Amino acid sequence: MWGPLLLVLLVFGGLFFTIYCRFTPFLYFKHGIDILLGKYDEKDDPGDINHFQALSSALASTVGMGNISGVAIAIHMGGPGALFWMWVSAIVGMSTKFFTCTLSILYRGKDDQGNVQGGPMYVIETALSSKFKPLAIIFSVAGLIGCLPMFQANQLTQTIREEIFVPMGLFTGSAALGNGVVGVIIACVVAGVIFGGIKRIGLVASRLVPFMVLLYLFAGVLIIMKNITAVPGVFSLILHDAFTGQAVVGGAVGQVIRTGVRRAAFSNEAGLGTEAMAHGAAKTKEPVREGLVAMTGPFIDTIVICSITALVILISGVWETTGLNGVTMTIRAFTHELGNLGKGILMLCILIFSITTMFSQSYYGTKCTSYLFGTRWKQSYKFFYIIAAVFGATVSLGIVINLIDGMYAVMAFPTMISTLILAPRVMTEARRYFSTLK
Numbered sequence: 356m357w358g359p360l361l362l363v364l365l366v367f368g369g370l371f372f373t374i375y376c377r378f379t380p381f382l383y384f385k386h387g388i389d390i391l392l393g394k395y396d397e398k399d400d401p402g403d404i405n406h407f408q409a410l411s412s413a414l415a416s417t418v419g420m421g422n423i424s425g426v427a428i429a430i431h432m433g434g435p436g437a438l439f440w441m442w443v444s445a446i447v448g449m450s451t452k453f454f455t456c457t458l459s460i461l462y463r464g465k466d467d468q469g470n471v472q473g474g475p476m477y478v479i480e481t482a483l484s485s486k487f488k489p490l491a492i493i494f495s496v497a498g499l500i501g502c503l504p505m506f507q508a509n510q511l512t513q514t515i516r517e518e519i520f521v522p523m524g525l526f527t528g529s530a531a532l533g534n535g536v537v538g539v540i541i542a543c544v545v546a547g548v549i550f551g552g553i554k555r556i557g558l559v560a561s562r563l564v565p566f567m568v569l570l571y572l573f574a575g576v577l578i579i580m581k582n583i584t585a586v587p588g589v590f591s592l593i594l595h596d597a598f599t600g601q602a603v604v605g606g607a608v609g610q611v612i613r614t615g616v617r618r619a620a621f622s623n624e625a626g627l628g629t630e631a632m633a634h635g636a637a638k639t640k641e642p643v644r645e646g647l648v649a650m651t652g653p654f655i656d657t658i659v660i661c662s663i664t665a666l667v668i669l670i671s672g673v674w675e676t677t678g679l680n681g682v683t684m685t686i687r688a689f690t691h692e693l694g695n696l697g698k699g700i701l702m703l704c705i706l707i708f709s710i711t712t713m714f715s716q717s718y719y720g721t722k723c724t725s726y727l728f729g730t731r732w733k734q735s736y737k738f739f740y741i742i743a744a745v746f747g748a749t750v751s752l753g754i755v756i757n758l759i760d761g762m763y764a765v766m767a768f769p770t771m772i773s774t775l776i777l778a779p780r781v782m783t784e785a786r787r788y789f790s791t792l793k
Contacts, residue, residue: 362612364768365451366447369448369450371778372450372453372454372774373447375782376450379785380449387644387648387650391406391648400640401471401638406638406648409634409645423682423704423708426664427685429665430669431674431679432614435589437614438593438597439593440597440614441661442658444657445654445661449625449653451625451626452630453647453650453781454781455628455770455774456648456650457643457646458482458631458642458777458781459473459635459645460639460641461780462477464478466725466729474632475628475769476491476494476495476723478777487773490768490772491726493765494628495723495724495727496727496765497762497765498628498722499720499727499736500762501629501766502723503743503747503759504541504717504747505744505746505750506759507710507744508538508709508747509747509748510681510705511709512534513681514686515537517686518702531749535745538749541744541748542741542744542745545710545713550737567703567707568655570700570703571660573700574697575666576663578667578671578692589666626774627767627770628767629716630649630652632719632722633718634649643789644788670692671687672691674688682705721733721740
């Protein structure tokens with residue numbers, strides 16, 4: 356699924372959006388921050404959550420194991436050069452998010468209860484002709500599976516098993532039992548929040564995510580400052596490897612690019628459509644405002660947080676250790692540089708990030724369910740969702756990555772195709788909005 360066609364669609368589609376809008380949204384980046392901080396909030400606007408809660412909900416989904424574990428997987432699979440292509444994907448992804456999330460407000464639909472809803476499936480149904488309806492169905496079916504919490508549950512379980520159970524000698528005779536116990540606990544915690552709907556998810560995310568991001572950045576920047584003289588060499592390694600692919604078997608540059616784009620898409624979700632479902636719930640009458648808020652997501656998520664993770668891993672040198680992958684590699688890097696302090700901070704971040712990610716992704720899954728089968732099936736999906744958390748905790752990482760990445764790829768096609776078709780309408784709305792600011 357992650358072949359040349361999808362890479363062209365995501366990267367060159369994002370590049371097209373960037374050139375087509377003439378970098379206009381980037382010029383209003385500060386205005387987007389003002390919107391995010393509540394300067395333009397109106398209580399009577401349609402929607403369920405404010406701009407800050409919408410971004411927090413979206414970041415709760417993106418700022419998680421994709422930043423901590425996904426970056427390590429990218430380096431393991433594609434070498435240091437994969438980070439460069441993550442950067443490229445994130446920069447053009449900012450434009451992609453501006454377009455997709457502006458559309459999610461511009462063309463909100465209604466569910467069978469008459470409630471306002473946003474997301475690619477509603478954009479496709481509302482703004483395009485009926486012949487495009489299969490795209491909305493494909494997106495929603497893939498979203499049911501792609502938004503399941505298996506990756507987060509898997510990596511959180513791996514962390515607890517290797518960093519707590521093994522040192523304490525727990526479940527030594529039956530690792531599967533230990534994984535199952537952790538999976539059940541995760542499911543119970545997640546269930547306590549997701550049955551409260553997007554308002555509770557947005558409230559919890561807006562409280563936890565900003566604090567954990569700052570704590571994670573504090574630890575990462577501390578390590579970078581401690582090894583500041585090594586930073587130029589690390590950047591040189593990243594840029595060199597991005598175009599040579601020497602860290603990949605056979606020197607396959609294409610594999611480096613593909614790995615970087617895949618992991619960036621998993622990290623910031625630009626072009627996949629999930630972020631548009633979160634931002635589509637924002638309380639606003641101005642679609643462009645939510646587009647500007649949304650485009651800050653890839654910057655925070657990939658350009659800042661993923662880069663911090665990658666620099667720590669590369670500075671520490673643990674990426675060259677055979678057998679390390681995923682969250683274990685990142686834990687070893689932080690422990691190598693900060694000892695037990697680094698390990699403690701990262702363990703706390705892993706716990707909070709993975710849980711909050713599961714909160715937001717449950718919302719995406721329920722929206723896809725409601726679109727396909729009606730709102731009466733939302734509760735049933737939530738039960739299915741928490742069972743999937745237990746399943747994800749007990750299977751291998753390879754199975755989880757292949758399944759989730761495959762579904763993310765399927766979701767990207769309807770999202771990007773519909774956004775490319777509707778791009779002129781976004782620019783018409785953008786010109787109208789920005790003229791009012793002038």
